[in-house]
Amino acid sequence: MARKVTLETLFRHPIVQKYVGRSGMDHAITVAEKAFNIAIKSGVNPDLAAKAGLLHDIGHYQWYTNGKWDYQMYKQNDIHAIKGAARAHKLLVRSGEDLENAKEIALAILLHTDSYLPEGSLELTPLQKVVAEADTNDEEPGGKHHYRQIDQGTALARIQLLDKKIERHLNYNHLEKTS
Secondary structure (H helix, E strand, O other), X not given: OOOOXXXXXXXXXXXXXXXXXXXXXXXXXXXXXXXXXXXXXXXXXXXXXXXXXXXXXXXXXXXXXXXXXXHHHHHHHOOHHHHHHHHHHHHHHHHOOOHHHHHHHHHHHHOOOOOOOOOOOOOOOHHHHHHHHHHHHHOOHHHXXXXXXXXXXXXXXXXXXXXXXXXXXXXXXXXHHHO
16 A cells, blocks of 8 residues: 655655644654554554644644743633644645545544633544543643754654554555455
């Protein structure tokens, strides 16, 4: 089963470097890795889960007051999931991702947090649950998970390793289904 777009392709894209980079590349990669592992256990497509995990915060806006990160202002005014879903969808489509997959990934990004939604509950799809759980599992108080540092070489190596794991899983499961 050939993937049209790899994590490495996305990682290297200038849009990802800019927007995911400013919201925390280490956090994004960690969420992608966690989403992959949760997806495997949950019977969810790990390729879609990892892509949504990597791109889940691509819509973040940095809220500052007097030159300092204002976590409370962010929590009150944040709609990063809305902006991120649109930005990720456009990026995925332009990168050649299957249109149905691009939509599923974008919707998982849209619903990875309920911080901007009115009170109540939504019925999430399995993919949406995986991405939300992976993100929640990596959160730190005060948004500190967005400020962990990672160098480009380490980030790229982790992305490449995750791509290999996804390929192995998809190839193994495809062979199993056809034999």
